Amino acid sequence: MSEEEALSKNWEEHPMLKPRIEKVVVNLNVGKSGEPLEKANKVLKEITGQTPVKKKAKKTIRDFGIREGESTAVVVTLRKQKAIDFLKKVLPVVDNKVLKSSFDEHGNFAFGLKEHIEIPGVKYDPEIGIFGMDICVSVNRPGQRVKIRRKEKQKIGHKQKLTPEESIVFIRQVLGVEIV
Numbered sequence: 001m002s003e004e005e006a007l008s009k010n011w012e013e014h015p016m017l018k019p020r021i022e023k024v025v026v027n028l029n030v031g032k033s034g035e036p037l038e039k040a041n042k043v044l045k046e047i048t049g050q051t052p053v054k055k056k057a058k059k060t061i062r063d064f065g066i067r068e069g070e071s072t073a074v075v076v077t078l079r080k081q082k083a084i085d086f087l088k089k090v091l092p093v094v095d096n097k098v099l100k101s102s103f104d105e106h107g108n109f110a111f112g113l114k115e116h117i118e119i120p121g122v123k124y125d126p127e128i129g130i131f132g133m134d135i136c137v138s139v140n141r142p143g144q145r146v147k148i149r150r151k152e153k154q155k156i157g158h159k160q161k162l163t164p165e166e167s168i169v170f171i172r173q174v175l176g177v178e179i180v
Helices: 003-013 033-046 080-094 163-177
Strands: 020-029 052-058 072-079 111-113 133-140
Touching: 003 163, 020 033, 033 052, 033 072, 072 080, 080 111, 080 133, 080 163, 133 163
Parallel strands: none
Antiparallel strands: 020 072, 020 133, 052 072, 111 133
């Protein structure tokens, strides 16, 4: 029996150990405010179907012309089925391949798109232009909230912590992604 089959059997016997996609964060950083940011906002709203939130610069960088407090990026957080549907729409753009080095020690992973027009169903509009984006996927197990909640925080046992290997097996099964 392979490692993947053993994990699947263990997840069936113990459902609280089965990983899940907690959230997908889509970040589109423009680097300046004004008209380009509004165009990025429109693109992100079209792709995800949710209203993006504007993020502000934390500090002033004169070389790039960025001032502290100036909006420079738009971000959308997708959860539950919307997150899975979005990943199924976006992963073919990167040929359903994710680098193994993209996974962190907690099983989360991230990848980027160079052009948003590569996403199926999105057409090029010369007035808007082309934007790249970062997509970060947070994978965890049920019960992780105990560790991060504000009131009555608790530690989580080592068996409940998600490893990158388990996350890779789960992502392979759920999304059909090849890990390179």
